[in-house]
Amino acid sequence: MANVNFADLTKGQEIGSTTVAVTRADLVKYAGASGDFNPIHWNERFATAVGLPGVIAHGMFTMGASVQLVTDWVGDPGAIIDYQTRFTKPVLVPDAEGEQGPGEGGNILSISGKIAALDDEARTARIDLTVTAPDADGADQKVLVKAQALVQLS
Template sequence: MIDFNTLQKGAQIGSTTVFVNRGDLVRYAGASGDFNPIHFNERFATEVGLPGVIAHGMFTMGAAVQLVTDWAGDPGAIIDYQSRFTKPVPVADPDGTNPSDAPGTAIDIVGTIGALDAEARTARVDLSVSVEGTKVLIKAQAVVQL
């Protein structure tokens, strides 16, 4: 259990790397009902100006907030979560010749306490979400009731 009184603005709550591959996109499409071809059809994605197949924005957003859920210990503690999508998350089709292709695209996530509200006993966790050093989400913020 997190002791609200020990939290400090600017303190890091943790970091993680989440890998997404084409199989994950297929499973997410089935679960979400989002069958937009930019998430599975390379030719279509490039024809509309994308660098190739990209991850679902909501997949990326959901993967990022898992860090906060793990830290809080209770998904119900997150009372607000929002973000803005800034860059697509390209998910390459591994050709099988490079073993490093197997896990997929690495999404790097770092969580930091952005604000504390002693009266409401909430902490705002700011998430830095990037792929290869480029931020793919901005203003990714989760408010946690403690």
């Protein structure tokens, strides 16, 4: 939805929801783009040796994939003037053999957003995101908390 009109927004209004599939191939591509080749993001043996339940997604990958909902809603990535979160749980990314997690390997981020605050004077909207992913047992867990994007509207 492009061209969001500030006057039409209300606190508590949903901006939408989406899912993002995450595979190990995505992590390899992200590593190449970011330069973060930490083996916890691609090597099962290494990840478990350091105490993780398996290969995990990069935190910045998770953060970036999640804010795409806000970008799509507002229609202009430049309108997002602040974005922050706390990482609470790792996003497990099982291999294509399906060692853990859902389906054919990989995992699914579930993302939803709503307007949590409006500033009439600054013409900004704070969007709070809820971001979950299944853990090793398939139970949904919050992987980000206090995921908040501040959007400047004209």
